[in-house]
Amino acid sequence: MPLDSPYAIVEVNRAPVVHVRVVGEPNDKNYPDYLEALAREFRCLDKFAMLFNTGSLTQFPAKYREMQDRWLADTQSEFEGRWVCSAFVIPSRVIRGVLMTLFWLRKPYYGY
Numbered sequence: 001m002p003l004d005s006p007y008a009i010v011e012v013n014r015a016p017v018v019h020v021r022v023v024g025e026p027n028d029k030n031y032p033d034y035l036e037a038l039a040r041e042f043r044c045l046d047k048f049a050m051l052f053n054t055g056s057l058t059q060f061p062a063k064y065r066e067m068q069d070r071w072l073a074d075t076q077s078e079f080e081g082r083w084v085c086s087a088f089v090i091p092s093r094v095i096r097g098v099l100m101t102l103f104w105l106r107k108p109y110y111g112y
Helices: 030-043 062-079 093-105
Strands: 008-014 017-022 048-053 083-089
Touching (some): 008 030, 062 093
Parallel strands (some): 017 048
């Protein structure tokens, strides 16, 4: 997959719900771009919820799980209390297992 292919599309056309649709596999260019887009949209909203659809994603390498974990820790003071909840649509059992493991390791500061 080319580095310029997006990992996810972040939409806020139904604010305060931020809708994230995964459209590709994560890589060293598109995953940081996704996290920046997410933070940018979150910053525009007083309170928000996120609907996250993993689509056909079948793997989520440790490198990007660690990047996600760091991003959550780094943004907690900014978004805690404003990020009300998240709902996840995850067709893949493997990805559901990865998410549950992440939540066992670090409980999110938002409802889910």
